[in-house]
Structures are given as structure tokens and as C-alpha cells.
Amino acid sequence: MVPTSYYVILSAILFGLGVFAFIFKRNIITIFMSIELMLNAVNLAFVAFSQALGKLDGQVFVLFVIVVAAAEAAVGLGIIILIARNRQTLNVERVDLLKL
Amino acid sequence: MLEYLWIVPLLPLLGSAVNGLFGAKLPNKFVNGVAIGSTALSFLCALEAVREFFESGQVLFHKEFFTWIAGGNFRAGFDLQMDQLTVVMVLVVTGVGWLIHIYATGYMAHEGGYYRFFSYLNLFMFFMLILVLAANYVLLFVGWEGVGLASYLLIGFYFLKKSASDAGKKAFIVNRIGDFGFMLGMFLLFKTFGTLDFVQLFAMADPWPADAMGHLGTFTIASLLLFTGACGKSAQLPLYVWLPDAMEGPTPVSALIHAATMVTAGVYVVARSHILFAHAPTAMLVVAIVGCATAFFAATIGLVQTDIKKVLAYSTVSQLGYMFLACGVGAFSAGIFHLMTHAFFKALLFLAAGSVIHAMGGEQDMNRMGGLSKKIRWTYVTMLTATLAIAGFPPFAGFFSKDSILLSAFQSEYGGRNVGYTLYAFGLATALLTTFYMFRLIFLTFQGKQRYDEHNVHVHESPKSMLAPLMILALLSVVGGWLAAPAFLPGGTDYFTKFMQPVFGGVEVAEAEAQARSLEITLAIVAVITALIGAAVAYWLYLKRPEKADGLAKSLKPAYTTLLNKYYVDELYAATVVRPLLWISTNVLWKAADVAGIDGAVNGIASGTTAIGDGVRHTQSGNARSYAVWVVVGAIVIIAVTFFWPFGGKPVVGMVH
Numbered sequence: 184m185v186p187t188s189y190y191v192i193l194s195a196i197l198f199g200l201g202v203f204a205f206i207f208k209r210n211i212i213t214i215f216m217s218i219e220l221m222l223n224a225v226n227l228a229f230v231a232f233s234q235a236l237g238k239l240d241g242q243v244f245v246l247f248v249i250v251v252a253a254a255e256a257a258v259g260l261g262i263i264i265l266i267a268r269n270r271q272t273l274n275v276e277r278v279d280l281l282k283l
Numbered sequence: 284m285l286e287y288l289w290i291v292p293l294l295p296l297l298g299s300a301v302n303g304l305f306g307a308k309l310p311n312k313f314v315n316g317v318a319i320g321s322t323a324l325s326f327l328c329a330l331e332a333v334r335e336f337f338e339s340g341q342v343l344f345h346k347e348f349f350t351w352i353a354g355g356n357f358r359a360g361f362d363l364q365m366d367q368l369t370v371v372m373v374l375v376v377t378g379v380g381w382l383i384h385i386y387a388t389g390y391m392a393h394e395g396g397y398y399r400f401f402s403y404l405n406l407f408m409f410f411m412l413i414l415v416l417a418a419n420y421v422l423l424f425v426g427w428e429g430v431g432l433a434s435y436l437l438i439g440f441y442f443l444k445k446s447a448s449d450a451g452k453k454a455f456i457v458n459r460i461g462d463f464g465f466m467l468g469m470f471l472l473f474k475t476f477g478t479l480d481f482v483q484l485f486a487m488a489d490p491w492p493a494d495a496m497g498h499l500g501t502f503t504i505a506s507l508l509l510f511t512g513a514c515g516k517s518a519q520l521p522l523y524v525w526l527p528d529a530m531e532g533p534t535p536v537s538a539l540i541h542a543a544t545m546v547t548a549g550v551y552v553v554a555r556s557h558i559l560f561a562h563a564p565t566a567m568l569v570v571a572i573v574g575c576a577t578a579f580f581a582a583t584i585g586l587v588q589t590d591i592k593k594v595l596a597y598s599t600v601s602q603l604g605y606m607f608l609a610c611g612v613g614a615f616s617a618g619i620f621h622l623m624t625h626a627f628f629k630a631l632l633f634l635a636a637g638s639v640i641h642a643m644g645g646e647q648d649m650n651r652m653g654g655l656s657k658k659i660r661w662t663y664v665t666m667l668t669a670t671l672a673i674a675g676f677p678p679f680a681g682f683f684s685k686d687s688i689l690l691s692a693f694q695s696e697y698g699g700r701n702v703g704y705t706l707y708a709f710g711l712a713t714a715l716l717t718t719f720y721m722f723r724l725i726f727l728t729f730q731g732k733q734r735y736d737e738h739n740v741h742v743h744e745s746p747k748s749m750l751a752p753l754m755i756l757a758l759l760s761v762v763g764g765w766l767a768a769p770a771f772l773p774g775g776t777d778y779f780t781k782f783m784q785p786v787f788g789g790v791e792v793a794e795a796e797a798q799a800r801s802l803e804i805t806l807a808i809v810a811v812i813t814a815l816i817g818a819a820v821a822y823w824l825y826l827k828r829p830e831k832a833d834g835l836a837k838s839l840k841p842a843y844t845t846l847l848n849k850y851y852v853d854e855l856y857a858a859t860v861v862r863p864l865l866w867i868s869t870n871v872l873w874k875a876a877d878v879a880g881i882d883g884a885v886n887g888i889a890s891g892t893t894a895i896g897d898g899v900r901h902t903q904s905g906n907a908r909s910y911a912v913w914v915v916v917g918a919i920v921i922i923a924v925t926f927f928w929p930f931g932g933k934p935v936v937g938m939v940h
Contacts, residue, residue: 206911275907 190231197224284331292412294325299405306398318401326377364418372415382752387535389748407433438532450528457525461515468508493562506566517549534637543626571611578604582716614691616783624680628672631756635666649727656729665753672760674718680764718817726825
């Protein structure tokens with residue numbers, strides 16, 4: 184049996200990659216994907232702990248996260264399409280209307 | 284009517300309200316009717332109440348109408364009382380007040396703000412009646428402050444004139460100093476006796492042992508504090524400075540408020556609290572000395588004034604000093620008697636002076652009058668009557684009242700016989716000065732050469748509405764003193780003192796003996812001779828040899844200038860009180876405390892917030908990625924704190940078996 188710590192370390196690595204991409208990538212779609220990566224890294228940790236502790240709570244959480252992530256993906260992609268239409272770009276550094 | 288005593292003060296209040304609220308739209312005739320009608324009705328009600336009071340034969344009528352303030356064991360109610368002292372005061376206030384209202388309808392006929400004037404005047408009557416009818420110090424204080432307010436409003440009646448509005452403020456502020464003492468006195472009395480009701484308070488205070496001479500006991504301190512208030516209201520040293528300036532008000536106001544009624548409120552309070560004062564010989568001595576000093580001091584200033592109303596103002600201060608002298612030597616009924624006769628003849632003097640000013644078309648400088656006696660004969664006759672009364676010639680009113688004061692001063696026991704003799708000497712000197720300046724006024728105004736331009740001034744006698752009150756007051760100035768007159772006859776009784784016996788009985792000098800009687804007659808003769816000398820000197824200086832007066836002024840130049848400048852008291856107060864206060868207000872309170880302190884703190888907080896905002900604003904870059912960095916940094920910090928703070932943190936990891 185694979186020890187729980189392996190799963191957790193994998194999860195941490197995935198999460199770290201997500202964070203790294205989130206901060207340093209400029210394309211909105213890439214950033215969006217890195218968010219999904221972080222969510223799934225957390226999901227992996229939840230499932231691993233659920234398995235290790237013999238409780239189902241973690242798996243229930245994962246189902247919730249997947250549902251929310253689906254909703255978020257729908258809304259987020261909608262926003263991205265609008266940004267692309269209005270600004271003719273997907274570079275986040277050029278979407279800084281807040282700073283006036 | 285006695286059971287409905289509250290109607291007496293309420294009527295003028297109603298008149299004031301009607302005139303004040305609707306007067307602007309009403310014709311002057313209607314305003315007249317309301318003002319005179321309400322005071323006349325009030326006078327009649329007061330007369331009826333007095334009649335019932337005497338018919339019932341009570342010593343004291345006291346009725347609680349409603350409770351005004353109640354808290355703990357403190358109660359201040361709208362309680363009115365009536366005894367002999369109140370009777371005198373109420374009748375003087377309503378009677379003289381009514382006459383002056385009639386006079387004012389003539390005097391003010393061509394002035395603007397007619398309704399406003401009568402509204403204020405009626406308001407004054409209301410507060411003055413509250414003051415004299417009140418059965419406790421708290422209600423008395425309501426009237427006390429109210430008359431101060433009315434006085435302020437009326438002094439500043441011509442408020443567009445800066446000197447008038449300044450004079451109003453001066454009167455108000457100077458009075459405030461006295462009122463502060465008065466309030467402290469009330470607090471002390473309440474703390475000591477637990478009540479401020481006259482009947483209960485005096486009943487409790489009476490059996491207490493009196494303070495020793497020179498000892499500052501409760502009675503002495505309370506009496507002196509009350510006397511401070513009286514000093515302010517009755518224009519005694521050192522708080523007299525507002526009264527001469529108060530002459531900026533219309534002349535009927537000077538007559539009613541600043542001669543006959545309001546300024547005597549201080550004397551009334553001292554007389555009302557006579558039981559407290561009787562327990563405090565030191566306070567009595569202070570009252571006598573202050574009164575005597577004021578009488579003499581003000582009389583000397585009156586010698587050289589050229590404004591006809593200013594002379595009368597200083598004369599009023601001086602005569603009020605006489606009343607306090609009387610109270611201070613224990614002759615309360617003599618003081619009240621002088622208060623009454625003074626109300627008659629001084630109101631008359633002011634009203635006659637107003638008639639002169641009216642005739643001269645607003646001129647108040649006596650140097651630009653002269654020879655008016657033939658042109659305004661009635662004014663002249665009435666004013667001469669009042670002058671004879673104030674100068675103390677028998678059988679005019681002032682003779683009897685002034686004489687009984689001087690006699691009491693002569694016999695005074697407080698502080699040893701020599702003090703009494705000194706008080707008497709200064710009192711007599713004041714009488715001499717009084718006669719001199721009053722006859723100087725008469726001679727400069729009515730006799731001698733005409734010193735005004737006939738073409739510019741159309742001298743005319745005043746209308747009947749002004750002359751009628753003059754004549755009534757002249758009659759009272761003649762006969763008013765006879766109440767105490769029989770005391771001069773061998774075996775006679777001083778009716779006024781006897782009348783006051785129920786009030787002042789405890790402290791009054793016992794029935795005079797034969798020996799004292801002869802002393803009284805001797806002193807009376809001395810007083811008359813003094814008065815004659817004063818009149819003769821005035822005659823010689825201002826009629827016979829007018830050039831001598833100027834020569835005398837030149838040869839005594841330093842003294843003359845000092846008197847003309849009123850001993851530089853206003854300048855002294857300006858230098859010692861007003862200017863330091865202004866300096867502190869400007870530099871400490873305004874510029875340091877207000878601008879630097881309070882404004883500085885408020886503005887500092889505002890600009891500090893702006894500065895912090897300015898600094899923090901740069902963190903909001905609008906760049907989504909930098910926000911992401913902050914989110915991550917925040918998450919890392921929170922996790923780090925949760926796990927490793929302070930050392931080790933919570934054993935979350937240990938959950939994983």
C-alpha cells in the first residue's frame with residue numbers, strides 16, 4: 184500500500200505548480216487552468232486523508248469541490264470570452280482597469 | 284384674590300406675550316391698551332390681595348401652587364408668599380410700574396419697535412413680581428435672572444447703536460459675577476439647612492447661635508455670598524459700573540428698571556434674608572461699609588457729570604448705597620422705607636429728565652440747556668419737587684427716610700461706636716454732595732441763561748400722558764414720607780417701622796426713648812442745615828457766579844479730571860480684568876486651545892488618515908497577478924503562524940497516524 188505521505192507530497196507539488204503558474208503566467212486561460220490544478224491538488228489530499236482515516240467526509244468534500252469547480256469554470260470561461268471580445272487580448276497585464 | 288395670587292404676575296406676562304407675538308401687526312393704540320391694561324389690572328389685583336391679606340390678619344400668607352423641581356429631599360415649588368415686606372414691594376412695583384407704562388406711551392410714541400418695547404417692559408414686570416412674591420430662593424432667583432434679561436433687552440433697545448448694545452452686554456456680564464455669588468450662597472444654604480423655602484429656612488436658622496464678629500462661619504459666608512449677588516444687581520462697589528452705562532436705554536426704562544424697581548432687588552434680598560444677616564455681624568459690617576462707601580463714591584462722581592441722565596444714574600447708585608447702609612446697621616425697615624420713597628422720587632426725576640430730553644429734541648447735555656423753567660413749567664415743578672425730596676428737605680419724602688438711616692448709622696453698634704460715627708459722617712457728607720449735584724442739575728437745566736439755539740430746538744411741553752404720571756409721582760414724593768413722619772413728634776410712633784414689625788421685629792431697634800428722640804431731632808436739624816449748604820453752594824456756583832464754577836474746575840484740575848473720568852474705574856477694570864481676559868481668550872483659549880489643540884487634533888486625524896491612505900494606495904496596483912501574490916503570501920503567513928507559532932504550534936500533523 185502506498186503511504187499517505189506520498190499522496191500528500193504529490194498533492195503539495197501539484198498545488199505548488201498551480202500557484203507558480205497562477206502568479207507567473209500571463210495568459211488568462213493558463214491562469215484559469217492553474218486554478219483547476221490547485222483545486223484538484225486539494226481534492227487529491229482530501230481523498231488521501233479520507234482513505235487514511237477511514238472516513239467518508241473527505242470524499243464528500245471532493246464532490247462539492249468538483250461541483251463548485253464546474254460552476255466556476257462556466258462563469259470564469261464566460262468572463263474570459265467577454266474580456267477577449269472587449270480588449271482583444273488575453274494578457275492579464277493589460278486588463279488593469281482598476282488602476283486609474 | 285389672595286388665593287389666586289399667581290394672577291398678579293401672570294397678567295403682565297400675558298400682556299408681554301400678546302404684544303410680543305401679535306404687536307407688530309396691531310395698531311399702537313391696541314398695544315397701549317394691552318400694556319397699560321395688563322399692568323393696571325395687575326396693580327388692582329395686587330391691591331385686592333393686600334386688602335384681603337390685612338383683613339385676614341395673618342402674619343404671613345404662604346401658598347404652594349405647584350411643585351416645580353423635586354428630587355431627593357429637595358423641593359422648589361412655584362410658591363408665593365405675602366407679608367408686610369412683600370406688600371410694600373408689590374405695590375411699589377405694580378403702582379410705579381403702571382405709571383411709567385402710561386408715561387412710556389407718550390415718550391415712545393414716535394419711536395420704532397413700539398410693540399417690542401412694551402412687550403419687554405411687561406416681561407420685566409412679570410419677572411419683578413415673581414422676584415418679590417417668591418416664597419423660596421429658587422423662585423426668587425428665576426425672577427432675579429428674568430429681570431436681568433429684561434434689563435439687558437431694554438438697555439440694548441436701540442440695538443443698532445453700538446454703545447447701547449455694548450451697555451446691555453456690560454450690564455448682563457457684570458451681573459453674572461454677582462449672580463455666581465448668589466448661587467453659591469443658595470448652595471451653601473441648602474447644604475446647611477436642606478431647604479431653600481423662606482419660612483422653613485428662617486425658622487431653622489433663627490435658633491442657631493450667631494457667628495462671632497470677625498469669624499467666617501456659615502452664616503457669614505452665606506450672607507456675604509448673597510450680598511455679592513445684591514452688589515451686582517443693586518450696582519454697589521465694586522460691581523456698580525454697569526448702571527451708568529445702562530442709561531443708553533430709553534428713559535422710561537431707566538426710571539422703571541434702573542431707578543425704582545430692579546436695582547432695589549438687592550436691597551430686597553438682603554432685607555428678606557435679614558435673619559441670616561442678623562446672625563452674621565461681620566457680614567452686616569461689610570454691607571454697611573460697602574453701602575456707605577458706594578454712596579459717597581458715586582455722589583462725588585455725580586458732582587461733575589454733564590449728561591442729565593448720568594447725574595441721575597450716579598445719584599441712584601449713591602442712594603442704593605444708603606439703603607445698604609441702613610440694612611448694614613440693622614435698620615432694615617429704614618432701608619425699605621428709603622427704597623419706597625426713592626422709588627417715588629427717583630422715578631419722578633428720571634421721568635422728568637425724560638420730559639426735558641423730549642422737550643429738547645433728544646439733547647441730554649446740560650451745558651446745552653438752561654432757562655427751561657418757563658417753557659416747560661410742569662416738568663420744572665415736578666422735577667423740583669423730586670429734587671427737594673432727594674435732597675432731604677422737610678416735609679418731602681426723602682427727608683424722613685434719609686434721616687432714619689442716618690440716625691440708625693449714628694446709633695450703630697456693629698464694630699464699635701466709632702464705626703457708627705464714621706458711617707454717619709460719610710452718610711452726612713453724601714447728603715451734602717447729593718443736594719449739591721441735584722441743585723446743580725436743576726440750575727443748569729432750568730435756570731440761568733439759555734445755552735441752546737432757539738432755531739434748532741423747538742422746546743415744547745410734553746403730552747398729558749407724560750405729565751399725569753409726573754404729577755402723581757410728585758404727590759407721592761411729597762406725602763410718601765409722612766408714614767414715618769410722626770416719629771418726630773414727641774411720643775409719636777414711626778408707622779412704617781411699626782408696619783414692618785411682623786417681618787423685622789426680631790432685629791429692629793426697640794421703641795425709641797425720649798433721649799433718643801432728642802438725638803433724632805438734633806440729627807435732623809444737622810441734616811437740613813447740610814442740605815441747605817449744598818443747595819446754597821450750588822446756587823452760588825451755577826447761578827450767581829457761573830464763571831466761578833469753571834474757575835474752580837481749573838484750580839482743582841487733577842481732582843476734577845479724575846471725577847470727570849469716574850475715577851478711571853472703567854479703565855482700571857479694562858486693564859486688570861477685561862484685557863487680561865481678552866488676552867487669555869485670544870492667545871490661550873482661542874489660538875492655543877482651540878486652534879492648535881482641538882482644531883489641530885481634528886485636522887491632524889484627517890490629514891493623518893489621508894497620509895496613511897496615500898501610502899497604502901500603492902499596494903492597490905490593479906494588477907491581478909500582484910493580488911495573487913498577496914493572496915499566496917497571506918496564505919503562507921497564516922499557515923506558518925498556525926503551525927509554528929510561537930514554537931511548534933498546534934499538533935495538526937500529529938492527526939495523521
